[in-house]
Amino acid sequence: FATGQACVSKSSAATCTAVLDSSDFFPNVPTVLGDYISLANGPSGLGIAQYDRFHGTLWAVSDAGGKWASTLLDGQTGSGSTTADTGDDGIAANLVITQNGDWNVTYVNGIQEHLQFISWPGGKGTPLAPEVVDDGYDNGKPYADGQHVVGDDANMRIDASGNVTVAYQDSTAGTLR
Secondary structure, eight states: TTTEEEEEETTTEEEEEEEEOEEEEEEOOOOOOOOEEEEETTTTTTEEEEETTTEEEEEEEEEEETEEEEEEESSSEOOGGGGGOOOOOOEEEEEEEOOOOOOEEEEEEEEEEEEEEEEEEOEEEEEEEEEEEOOOOOOOOOTTTTTTOOEEEEEHHHOOOOOEEEEEEETTTTTTO
């Protein structure tokens, strides 16, 4: 078979087709570290949430005393030889840092097509487990046209009582949620 092709046996005959690489799936999103950068100012200084498309991970980057430090928020567990990929997390990241220093990020899980929310208390230690804001279904039931792609252009507001409001796009229906 030719370079860039994969072949399988179908009805006892070889069938070959072009192999798709990761850049074929999101042609308008470059395969780089730093897609979907969101910048926020908090009580301890500037913070950045960013998507690493190479690895499908969501990162927080904080200015810790004049030295930038990165913290993995979602997309893999473990480190070194025990690293496990847990998805494609961080698309359309949107960061809000509250007055008490908590980091809050909405983002899209690109595998499950869910809009998710994660909180990182005080911007230190271990982030809390991600929560699903919208799974693209109508209260757990598929829409007539199937699961919707949700979460693009999310914008978040957190009031003084800690109530989170998220506005975002349902790309399938072309509506605001």
